[in-house]
Amino acid sequence: MIDIIPKIPVGRFLVDIINFLRTNLAIVFAAIRSIIATAVETVNSILTTLPEFVIIAIVALIAWKTAKIKVAIFSVVSLLLIISMGLWRPTVETVSLVLVATLIATIIGIPLGILKARSKTFASIIEPILDVMQTLPSLSYLIPAVLFFRIGIVPGVVATVIFAMPPSIRLTSLGLEQVSKEMIEVGKSFGATSKQLLLKIEVPLALPSIMMGINQTIMLAFSMVVIAGFIGAGGLGEIIIAGLQRYNLVIAIEAGLSVVFLAIILDRITKRLGQIYDVKKS
Amino acid sequence: MIELKISNLFMIFGDNPDLAFPLIEKDLKRKEIKEQTGQVVALRDINLEIKKGEIFVVMGLSGSGKSTLVRCINRLITPTKGEIMLGKDKNNILEAKKEELIELRRKKFGMVFQRFGLLPHRTILQNVIFGLEIQGASKEKMKEIGEKTIKAVGLAGWENSMPNELSGGMLQRVGLARALAVEPDILLMDEPFSALDPLIRVNMQEELLRIQRKMKKTIIFITHDLDEAVKLGKRIAILDEEGVVVQVGTVEDILINPANDFVKTFVQNIDRHNVIKIDYITRDNKVVLNPEMNPSDAINKLKKTRSTYSFVVDQDHKLLGRISLDDLAKANAEGNKTIESSIKQCKSIENIATLSDALPLLITSKTVLPVVDEDRVLLGYASEKAVIKVLKGDGLND
Ligand SMILES: Nc1ncnc2c1ncn2[C@@H]1O[C@H](COP(=O)(O)OP(=O)(O)OP(=O)(O)O)[C@@H](O)[C@H]1O
Ligand SMILES: [Mg+2]
Numbered sequence: 001m002i003d004i005i006p007k008i009p010v011g012r013f014l015v016d017i018i019n020f021l022r023t024n025l026a027i028v029f030a031a032i033r034s035i036i037a038t039a040v041e042t043v044n045s046i047l048t049t050l051p052e053f054v055i056i057a058i059v060a061l062i063a064w065k066t067a068k069i070k071v072a073i074f075s076v077v078s079l080l081l082i083i084s085m086g087l088w089r090p091t092v093e094t095v096s097l098v099l100v101a102t103l104i105a106t107i108i109g110i111p112l113g114i115l116k117a118r119s120k121t122f123a124s125i126i127e128p129i130l131d132v133m134q135t136l137p138s139l140s141y142l143i144p145a146v147l148f149f150r151i152g153i154v155p156g157v158v159a160t161v162i163f164a165m166p167p168s169i170r171l172t173s174l175g176l177e178q179v180s181k182e183m184i185e186v187g188k189s190f191g192a193t194s195k196q197l198l199l200k201i202e203v204p205l206a207l208p209s210i211m212m213g214i215n216q217t218i219m220l221a222f223s224m225v226v227i228a229g230f231i232g233a234g235g236l237g238e239i240i241i242a243g244l245q246r247y248n249l250v251i252a253i254e255a256g257l258s259v260v261f262l263a264i265i266l267d268r269i270t271k272r273l274g275q276i277y278d279v280k281k282s
Numbered sequence: 283m284i285e286l287k288i289s290n291l292f293m294i295f296g297d298n299p300d301l302a303f304p305l306i307e308k309d310l311k312r313k314e315i316k317e318q319t320g321q322v323v324a325l326r327d328i329n330l331e332i333k334k335g336e337i338f339v340v341m342g343l344s345g346s347g348k349s350t351l352v353r354c355i356n357r358l359i360t361p362t363k364g365e366i367m368l369g370k371d372k373n374n375i376l377e378a379k380k381e382e383l384i385e386l387r388r389k390k391f392g393m394v395f396q397r398f399g400l401l402p403h404r405t406i407l408q409n410v411i412f413g414l415e416i417q418g419a420s421k422e423k424m425k426e427i428g429e430k431t432i433k434a435v436g437l438a439g440w441e442n443s444m445p446n447e448l449s450g451g452m453l454q455r456v457g458l459a460r461a462l463a464v465e466p467d468i469l470l471m472d473e474p475f476s477a478l479d480p481l482i483r484v485n486m487q488e489e490l491l492r493i494q495r496k497m498k499k500t501i502i503f504i505t506h507d508l509d510e511a512v513k514l515g516k517r518i519a520i521l522d523e524e525g526v527v528v529q530v531g532t533v534e535d536i537l538i539n540p541a542n543d544f545v546k547t548f549v550q551n552i553d554r555h556n557v558i559k560i561d562y563i564t565r566d567n568k569v570v571l572n573p574e575m576n577p578s579d580a581i582n583k584l585k586k587t588r589s590t591y592s593f594v595v596d597q598d599h600k601l602l603g604r605i606s607l608d609d610l611a612k613a614n615a616e617g618n619k620t621i622e623s624s625i626k627q628c629k630s631i632e633n634i635a636t637l638s639d640a641l642p643l644l645i646t647s648k649t650v651l652p653v654v655d656e657d658r659v660l661l662g663y664a665s666e667k668a669v670i671k672v673l674k675g676d677g678l679n680d
Binding site for chain 1: 353356358384385386387388389391392393395397399401402403412413415416417464470
């Protein structure tokens, strides 16, 4: 029975497409590669030139200003713990990756979210794509990234950007859709152009939701950055994976704990930024 | 002067408004048209003229189309058919292009919203200058006008507070200030006080009247509250549940000569004598005298009009008192040169008095009384009979 079905060279076909893209869009990929590499390198070098204690102080200050004193204390304690575990450098690497990936994901994701809220056609195209993206296992993002960018930090960032982008798109669009009709009328009645309407009414009112999207993007970026350790993206992810492969549970757990600390700190800070109006009030 | 003229305005919500017109011709109701075509006829053949500097009130029950009507004026809603002409240039708002429309909204109109519509992420000052910011005004101008306007609505000191720190009444003052800050010719107010507590509402109504006296804006004021309508509006349009203007007129017109049963039931619960002003029943005097006249001329004047008394006014037409035919005869017999010494003091009614203010005076004085304005200029006279006639609801069409 099975013999009747002809063998279709699916794999061959896809590889051909990938090769075609690789050769014909080589300049594009090279450009992306160098932009990402430079960005990560820059952030990383800034973070490594600054003394540890300065960074800890800055983080504590931000945490204190945006969130609560408790978060500031937690930040100080956990960052000190990371230093004492000897994981500062890979932590900085991971943070650089996460920051750059989040930045790119939001720079692309927020405009896409605005577009999604504005255009029904675009929404109907992107909605199923987002659905698929959010059901795919995170490992599967590594494959195309590796195919186009080989291994290392750049494909790690690319995979992270794609994996972490959906919440930015979704929550930006949701926030804009939830802006009340009355607020739009206020803008229009005073003669706002559609650009003014977007910048002075819709985006500010959608900001809590947009910030929530960024928050979730950061969280997804953390989980992906660990997985990107598989393709040599460096940082805590690589340590965890190497530790697991060599049954060095101690180092794996310590690195894992560091990831958790970072995630908690960034989560608390960005969550509070989302409630920016309450902060202003008090 | 007419500021805004609305002619044959129709607003039909739905995907194919053309379907509704034949049924409108046949005078079908909104509900029937909706069932047959799916279109909602919100406004039906509206014709209104709004004068410069007046508070024009549009009143109607919920769903009558009031909000739709104001939104047609600044084209937040684009009407299906009709004309809205602006001022003396006869600009048809409905033909304005996109840029013209933006310009119109920026310069011509200021809108006040029922639920205030303040931007929660902006301070009070930033909210008030929102319109100026949209226009691209300079920072200094925004600050200056913003602070001035905030002061004008009595909120000085609150400039840097956030909206969630203010009470409802204060928030609507901000809403009003925001609309006034762009110095519009026309204020559009869609039930601006409906969300406020009764006491605050009365406060705000008085505030609006005060501001109006100072700034003389043209105000289109929407309300579903008849008491509010008669308090604020010189002229009122009543929308029925089909989106038809059933009557336009002064408060008194509407109370005394309701156009149909709908208006009659609408106004039946209002106590007329607290609303209708004495102005409404004031008649012209057939004769008035000056103090320098000599008695025999005065007697002739009275006899010519078959009067038994007359009011006396000075050269500015200000009321001095009254004088009766008997007094004049006495003065004549005594050989007085002028009638001045025979003038008797008399009570008077100010023209802003309501019927209930005037009635006790009229009853106790047992005679007609002169009606004067705030400067005591004589306007005419009022009689007890006329007041009672109005209160009985007979109208004045004798
Ligand atoms: N966007 C719309 N689509 C369809 N029908 C609408 C729309 N907006 C209003 N309507 C209908 O038009 C009619 C008039 O509505 P409108 O909001 O103008 O009434 P209103 O007099 O302001 O009422 P309220 O006192 O409740 O504010 C109503 O029957 C309403 O259901
Ligand atoms: Mg309404």
